[in-house]
Each structure stands twice: as C-alpha cells, then as structure tokens.
Amino acid sequence: MAAYTLRRISRAIPVLLGVSMLVFLILHLTPGSPALVVAGPDAPPEVVREVERALGLDQPLYAQYGHYLGRILHGDFGRSIRSREPVLERLITTFPVTLALAVVGVLWTTLVSVPLGILAAYRRNSPLDLATIFVVLTGSAMPVFALGLIALWVFAVKLRWFPIGGFAPLTTLDGWRHIALPAMTVSSGTIALLARLTRSSMLEVLTQDYVRTARAKGVREVLVVVRHAFRNALLPVITVIGLQFGFLLSGAVVTESIFSLPGMGRLLVQAILARDFPIVQGAVLLAAVTFVLTNLLVDLVYGMADPRIRFD
Amino acid sequence: MRRVMRWVLLGLAGLSLLLPPQPVIGAPGGGGTMVYTRSEETETLDPHRTTALSSAEADSLLYDTLTSLDYDNTVKPGLAERWDISPDGKTYTFTLRRGVRFHSGKALTSADVKFTMDRWKTVKGSPTAFNIAPVERVEAPTPTTVVFRLKEPLSILLVNLTGYAASILNPEFVTRLGDDYGTGAGKVDGTGPFMLKEWVRNDRLTVGRNPNYAWGPTIYKNRGPAHLETVMFRPIVEDAPRVAAVELGEAQFDRDVPAVQVDRLTKEGRVHVIRYSDLNTQFLGFKTGRKSLADVKVRQAINYAVNKRELIAGVFYGLAEEAYGPLAPGTPGWWKGAIAEGYHYNPSTAKRLLEEAGWRQSREGGIRQKDGGTLSLNFLYSPGPQSEPLVSLVQADLSGVGVDVRPQRLEWTAFLAALRAGQHDLFLINVRYVTADILYFYFHSKQRPAPNRFDWADPETDRLLELSRASTNESERLGAYQKLQRLVVENAIWVPLVHERRVVIASPRLVIPSMHSNILYKMLDLELKP
Numbered sequence: 001m002a003a004y005t006l007r008r009i010s011r012a013i014p015v016l017l018g019v020s021m022l023v024f025l026i027l028h029l030t031p032g033s034p035a036l037v038v039a040g041p042d043a044p045p046e047v048v049r050e051v052e053r054a055l056g057l058d059q060p061l062y063a064q065y066g067h068y069l070g071r072i073l074h075g076d077f078g079r080s081i082r083s084r085e086p087v088l089e090r091l092i093t094t095f096p097v098t099l100a101l102a103v104v105g106v107l108w109t110t111l112v113s114v115p116l117g118i119l120a121a122y123r124r125n126s127p128l129d130l131a132t133i134f135v136v137l138t139g140s141a142m143p144v145f146a147l148g149l150i151a152l153w154v155f156a157v158k159l160r161w162f163p164i165g166g167f168a169p170l171t172t173l174d175g176w177r178h179i180a181l182p183a184m185t186v187s188s189g190t191i192a193l194l195a196r197l198t199r200s201s202m203l204e205v206l207t208q209d210y211v212r213t214a215r216a217k218g219v220r221e222v223l224v225v226v227r228h229a230f231r232n233a234l235l236p237v238i239t240v241i242g243l244q245f246g247f248l249l250s251g252a253v254v255t256e257s258i259f260s261l262p263g264m265g266r267l268l269v270q271a272i273l274a275r276d277f278p279i280v281q282g283a284v285l286l287a288a289v290t291f292v293l294t295n296l297l298v299d300l301v302y303g304m305a306d307p308r309i310r311f312d
Numbered sequence: 313m314r315r316v317m318r319w320v321l322l323g324l325a326g327l328s329l330l331l332p333p334q335p336v337i338g339a340p341g342g343g344g345t346m347v348y349t350r351s352e353e354t355e356t357l358d359p360h361r362t363t364a365l366s367s368a369e370a371d372s373l374l375y376d377t378l379t380s381l382d383y384d385n386t387v388k389p390g391l392a393e394r395w396d397i398s399p400d401g402k403t404y405t406f407t408l409r410r411g412v413r414f415h416s417g418k419a420l421t422s423a424d425v426k427f428t429m430d431r432w433k434t435v436k437g438s439p440t441a442f443n444i445a446p447v448e449r450v451e452a453p454t455p456t457t458v459v460f461r462l463k464e465p466l467s468i469l470l471v472n473l474t475g476y477a478a479s480i481l482n483p484e485f486v487t488r489l490g491d492d493y494g495t496g497a498g499k500v501d502g503t504g505p506f507m508l509k510e511w512v513r514n515d516r517l518t519v520g521r522n523p524n525y526a527w528g529p530t531i532y533k534n535r536g537p538a539h540l541e542t543v544m545f546r547p548i549v550e551d552a553p554r555v556a557a558v559e560l561g562e563a564q565f566d567r568d569v570p571a572v573q574v575d576r577l578t579k580e581g582r583v584h585v586i587r588y589s590d591l592n593t594q595f596l597g598f599k600t601g602r603k604s605l606a607d608v609k610v611r612q613a614i615n616y617a618v619n620k621r622e623l624i625a626g627v628f629y630g631l632a633e634e635a636y637g638p639l640a641p642g643t644p645g646w647w648k649g650a651i652a653e654g655y656h657y658n659p660s661t662a663k664r665l666l667e668e669a670g671w672r673q674s675r676e677g678g679i680r681q682k683d684g685g686t687l688s689l690n691f692l693y694s695p696g697p698q699s700e701p702l703v704s705l706v707q708a709d710l711s712g713v714g715v716d717v718r719p720q721r722l723e724w725t726a727f728l729a730a731l732r733a734g735q736h737d738l739f740l741i742n743v744r745y746v747t748a749d750i751l752y753f754y755f756h757s758k759q760r761p762a763p764n765r766f767d768w769a770d771p772e773t774d775r776l777l778e779l780s781r782a783s784t785n786e787s788e789r790l791g792a793y794q795k796l797q798r799l800v801v802e803n804a805i806w807v808p809l810v811h812e813r814r815v816v817i818a819s820p821r822l823v824i825p826s827m828h829s830n831i832l833y834k835m836l837d838l839e840l841k842p
Binding site: 030031032033034035036037038039040041042043044045046047048050051053054055079082083084085090093094149152153156157160163164165166167257258259260261262263266267270273274275 | 442729
C-alpha cells in the first residue's frame, strides 16, 4: 500500500504542474493588470507603468512563469500584490476555515443523507420515500446563494438562533454556532445527491440473495439492513462523499461570502477580481493538492471497506 | 426501525434548537466598542502601498498627518501646528507639535517626517507618490522643523498632506519590517488616536483607544483620547446581512447601505439613516478623438438627450442630485454657472443639433447616418449596484434621438484596461474628490490615455490647469478652476449625470456630531450611549 501511495503521489506532480501553468496563463492572458487595481482609477500612466515594473509584470511571460516555478521549489509563494502579505501565510490562515466548512459540510451531508437514503429504500414508494425525495430535491434545486440568504434571514435575523456571520474555532461551542448555517447551506446540493445514491444502492442490495438468506436465518431486521445490506451498499457512497468533499471546497466560494467566513474561497474571489496573481496561483495550487489527496484517501478507504480490492 | 428514524429526525431538527441565542461579538457597553461594517476588507496598513478606501479608514485612526481636513474640506493644522510658505510658493516650513508620541512610545521628530516623505516618494510601486512628486527634497533642520523644497509651486500640497497616504510612520518599524510593514498586529506604528490590537483578515480588524492621545486635529472638540474604547471593522460582503447586523445591534455603523433599502430603514426607524453629500460626480465620458464624436454638436446633443431626473428617480431612489458640470456644489472653486449653462434634458434640441452636425435619420426611430457611417457608440461600464439600470436608461434615451449605443460590461480591472487601451467611445464612471484639483488629473493632456480617457488635448485647458496647480493665490487658483469648468461644459467632454448622496446607517446608541468627507475620519467626537 505504501508503494501504491508513493506512486500515486508521484503521478500527481505533472497534474499540479499542469494546473499551475494553466492558471498562470489564464490569469496573464485575461485583460486587466493588477497594477491598475493597485494604482487606482485616477493614477497617471507613468504611475501604472512604475507599479507594473515594481511587480515584475513588464517581463516576458515565460520569464515570469520560470521565476514563479523557481520560487515555489524554494517554498516561496511570493507576496500578495495588494496586501504585501506572504501568500503562504495568507493560505495558512484561510485554509483551515474552508476545511472546517467542508468537513462539517461532509459530516452533515453524511449524517442526513445516508439515514434518509436507507429509510427511503427500505420503505420504497411509501409516503416517507416520496417526502424524502421531495425535501431533498427542493434543497438541491435551490441555488446556494438563495438558500444561504434565506437561511440567514430566517435563522439569524428573525429567529436569532445563529450569528449573522464570522468564524470562531471549532474547539468552542461558539465556533459550531458560526459554522452550522454555512455548513448546512453548502451541503444542500450534496445531500440530495448522496441520499438518492444511497437509496438506489440500497434498493439493489436489498434484493440480493444474501439479504434474503439473512432474513431466513432470523437475523433481526435492523441488523439485516445495517450490517448486511448497508455495508455492501456503502462503496459508491464512499466514492461520492470523497468527490463531494472537493466539490464542497469549491462551493465554499459563495457560501463564505454570504456568511462572511474568512476562508480560502472568499480570498480567491477577491484575488481574482483584483488580479492578485500570487494569491490566485497559490490558492488554486492548494485546492488542486487537496483534491488529489482526497481522491487518494478515498481510494485507500475503498480498499478498507471492500476486501476484494488490492493495491499493487 | 420507525423509532430509530424518529430519533434521527428529531436529533437533526433539534440540533439547532438546543443552541441558545448569543450575540456574535461582545455586546458594546462601558467604554464602548463600535463595530463598523463595510463591504470590503482592509488591504494593507502600509499607507504608501494602497489606494483603497478600506485601508484609508483604518489609517486615519492609526496614524496622523501634518495637516488635517476640516468638515468644509479646508486645511487645518495636524501634527504641524503651523507652517509658512515662501513668496515663490516653493518652500514650505512646518513647525511640529511638541509632546507627540508613537504607539511604541518613541517621540515624534522632524526626522520621522523626512523619512516618511522620502519613502512615500521612492518606495517601489507606490500608487500615490505622484502626490508628492514635485517635492524635490525634505529637510529636518531642527527636531521640530521640517522644510519641504519644491521644484515648482504646488498649491494642493497642503491638501495632499491631509491624505492617509501622507501618514507619518515610525522609521524604526518600517526599516526593521521591510515588506512586512503594515501586514498585521505588531507590524504597524503610528501616532493616531487608536492602536492596532488584532487583525484577522476577512473577519475583523480591531483597534483600541490610545490613552496618551492629546493632539487631535483642531476641528474636534475632543482632542483626545477618543471616547470610544474599541473600534472593530468587519467586512461583510452581502448587503442584506450587513445592514441586518446594524439593525440587530451586532454592529453600530455601516457605510455601504444599498439605496434600495434606504426607504424601508427610514420608515422602520430602528437605525439612524444619515444622508450626506460627499463630493462625487457620476458621468459619461466621451472619447472625443473619435470621428463621430469630434464634432462638439454631437457631444452636446447626447448631453441634451439624457433625462437625469428619470435616472435619479428610477436608479438612485431619489438619493442623488442632477449634475451639470464636472464638480459637485460644495467643492471649493465650484462654478455656479454650470447649472444655468449646462445641458438640461431636451430631446428636440438634441435632434436638431444632430441634424446640424449632418447625422440624419432615414426613417423615424432609425439610427442616424452620415457619409455611409452610422452613429453607433461602444459604451463600456463596470458592474455596480446602479450600473445596469442606469446603462439601460441611457441607452433608451439615446436611442430616442437616433443614437445607437452598444453597452459592454467589463469587470473593474478589465474595464480600466480597456479604457487605457482606448476601446471605448463612451464610458460610465464615478469619481470622488475633496478639491477641484481632481480636474488636473482628468483633463491635462499629459494624463492621456488615463485618467484623461477623453483624448482631450487643448492648450488653453493645460494652461488653466497649470496655473491653478502652481498658484498660491487662492482666488486666482479657484478662478482658473471656474474657467476650466466652463470650458469642460462648453466642449461637452462629459455628460455629467448625478452627484450621488452617500447614505450610512448608525445605531441609535451612536452619537455622530457630524459627517466628514473621510466618513468618520478620526472618530474623536463619537460616543456610544449605554
């Protein structure tokens, strides 16, 4: 397994290199220089040129990219064009917020959608099944920004159960109160997907011979469903949870803005709008690394859940 | 199984119900914590490296400047208690106030002022260095005397020195921290009424009262220390939660109130809605060098075709005044004649002028043509709360007189780049200023292609601008600016649209004696009632 993991990690290097080059090119080929943002709309032309020179933007593109790669290999991600703060420091402070949002989002998704999916499959075509599908689809059909604003209005402004925004570490109760609404919002789409997947996967397994055998042996119904059926229905669910984790990281962009969370998604949007190249490059690279690692982790967990899978 | 399901559902629903309501931020009380919300985050606290309002707001609290800006935008003493200007306008001698100390405890001397000015002028990539470029050198002959020697007279020097970019820095901090200066707590040192306590980016920036402060600008009754104990800036991007934060008492002040909410907020009366005029002009700018726009009659016709009253009612919810010249009433040197001689909505005059210019319609409602070409304008704008409806109304007005407008929406940076590249015939922008000197940046031929995005190169304009920039005689200076405004109106270089009114909301607990063009400026007179 160690050899497999190492091989997978080594294969990720060209992926990351590709991502960095693509982001670099897209950013530099988009009209609008960061110097215009730094200098402001009233700056005379020579000031804009001076700022461009100071930021090294007057160099040819290949030289800028080569310089950038060289610095990354030395662990230097550069400084933000706008705030002058080291990019790495900025990522280190914002990534945990986004990670917390994604982790709580995945937990919430799993906690809601897996039991709902199991119940819906078990009571197939019953009012409960239909109600589950209805609720879940409504949640997923609603755009995140609308759902977020409505949730904020109802639960934070009107009922005042939750704060209007901000972040606190999850080691405190306050932290959980801050993250609850954003996590529920960000996971609204994935809950629907996962509940439906669990349901269809369970439906398939519940008709298998070994389930009938288990029942015939007189095993308690709860055990039949949870131990015999669900364990086997779990495999596609794990894959999707893993992939959704990456999706939640990207979905954080809107949610973080609505709930004023100081996370990486919000940082990324601000940086793109201000053409803060070093921040965008650093944040996208970090997101790509997270995605690659999550996929690897999913594959490893897959092997644990299904003994038939071998890593070689 | 049913029991299990019931517990799962009850547990999920109850998770949120079990949590007691709690305010997010410690409720203000006692000495007073004011939470100040706005839509964007502070960029940096290094005053020489930014043009962002969010940074300027914090800098006004952390630092002081040699001169300060009064409520009527005139210059008053600051860290300099007085100054003398030589008769040729090229030497300014400032005498510093005694007893001023940085937050770190270091006493302020003229060497700090010299260091700050030298850095402002030379730091790599400083976006505001042009404000001090005419200063040849700064000298510090005695610990309390600073002398500025200029290459040429610069009448706006004293105004430029009131700006956040002229904040006096502690050389020890700046030299020791290098690029890290201004990036977080412990990395900033000023002499201002508040000291930086904590900065969690995108979440909060907290400053605490400077207990030793006693050198506030003379415009304040309270020269220091401030009444408020703590000020916390919180960036909240979305309008609805930001405004709700003030309504619910989680914040005490918001400066980015969307116009659409003003009516409701006023009626409900839970917060104080403060409307005030800061100096700004929203306008359409012509690229006058274009063949179709070179004739002043075409530009004047377009001026006549825009119905500003309708714009104010439909787009600004009444929170704006019609604009007829480049500057807003209240700007020192404002030309009153703009209102009488400017272009008031009159579509028939617009049509007549276009006919005179040779642009004819082949049929009623069609696009005007001349020499085989059509009168079709590429109209660039960037997203903003009012831009979409405003652009649609302008498009409809111009279409009514036979001018075709092709709006193109570009995100802010791309918009500025496109204007610099000259891809526009017409563009929409809002400019804010504190003095008439903004005209120099917009109309001098040296400022092409930006911020003079109008291709405007006229010797008389340049002469008037240079005169007003160099003259130390106030009436001569303002007289030149008035002539200049007339010139801009007569030549119809812009379509001045509106002077927008700024709206802020404050908790009824917050006492704000007066609004400043720098919003709450140094906050020395603010009080928070229990």
